[in-house]
Amino acid sequence: MGDLSYTAYERRMRKRGVVVLSILGALIVATFIISINTGYVRLGPLELLQTLFGGGTAKQDLILFQFRLPRIVISVLVGAGLAVSGCVMQGVSRNALADPGILGINAGAGLMVMLFIAFYPTTAAAPVFLLPVLALLGAGLTALLIYTLSYKRHEGLSPTRLLLTGIAVAAGISAATIVITLSLTPEKYQFVAVWMAGSIWGSNWRFVLALLPWIVILLPFVFIKARVLNVLNLGDSTATGLGASVPREQLLLLAAAVGLAASCVAVSGGIGFVGLIGPHLARRLVGPKHQLLLPTAALTGSLLVIISDTLGRWIIQPSEIPAGIIVAVLGAPYFLYLLARSRA
Incomplete structure (x- = not known):
């Protein structure tokens, strides 16, 4: 009876993991699209589509393909890398x-x-x-x-x-x-x-x-x-x-x-907090099993960094706030919340 309930639990967590990963993926795509159009020089939806398919001006091509897209891709990769790195360290050290x-x-x-x-x-x-x-x-x-x-x-x-x-x-x-x-x-x-x-x-x-x-x-x-x-x-x-x-x-x-x-x-x-907060958020979403925890942490970290970088470019245009500061502002309150709950 215990084995059956455990199997049902595993199946339920796998289904939940698929849903969570799908939602995180959709949020990353949505933020990606918003981030492309965030900056001192705005590109309208039609201009953005034209530029993506090779119909933009030289200035629009420069802004999109040489400045914004590489930065957004790096944000996604860095978020995934730091979050998974933190998740591994937490698993190995059991801390x-x-x-x-x-x-x-x-x-x-x-x-x-x-x-x-x-x-x-x-x-x-x-x-x-x-x-x-x-x-x-x-x-x-x-x-x-x-x-x-x-x-x-x-x-x-x-x-x-x-x-x-x-x-x-x-x-x-x-x-x-x-x-x-x-x-x-x-x-x-x-x-x-x-x-x-x-x-x-x-x-x-x-x-x-x-x-x-x-x-x-x-x-x-x-x-x-x-x-x-x-x-x-x-x-x-x-x-x-x-x-x-x-x-x-x-x-x-x-x-x-x-x-x-x-x-x-x-x-x-020096972007901090991603390797700490990403795995914590992922663990609350899909549980402690690393088969789901690791990919969820990767997507959570990517979403956290891309949102932070987008906000940093938007808040005080034409200047910008480093993404690491935004990550700390977003991550610190949640971490304090976790500490408060753990004491309860």
């Missing part, structure tokens, strides 16, 4: 507060990008395909340091120790980043300030092509590992008893999460 920003992964990636900016003029044609690699190097070294300090041979990976170590390392890296910014020229300092606030600064197709391979390779890998994440959530002893190689799987999943976070930070700057 609901784990996130690339809090654990210092974003800070490590940002430090390498900062060093790159310090030695190259921002007006030069930057080797954009090198940026994700540099960010991955910084994030990877940071993750290795945090993992080494958090892992105990006889205790495994302690969630509390991992979180506290990540916060301490992030604080140290942030201090080093501030020291570097003090030596920058005014032009570079202004660029870095906007970048650190979480601006979608890589708004051309070269940045899309630099980010896309990382998302295309790492997201499917993480989705394939969904069952492993479910097992790891049961605890190290139980996971080992079920045949999982816990240290190996933890390293593989953390490496994928670091790769996703680093590549996204390279083109979007």
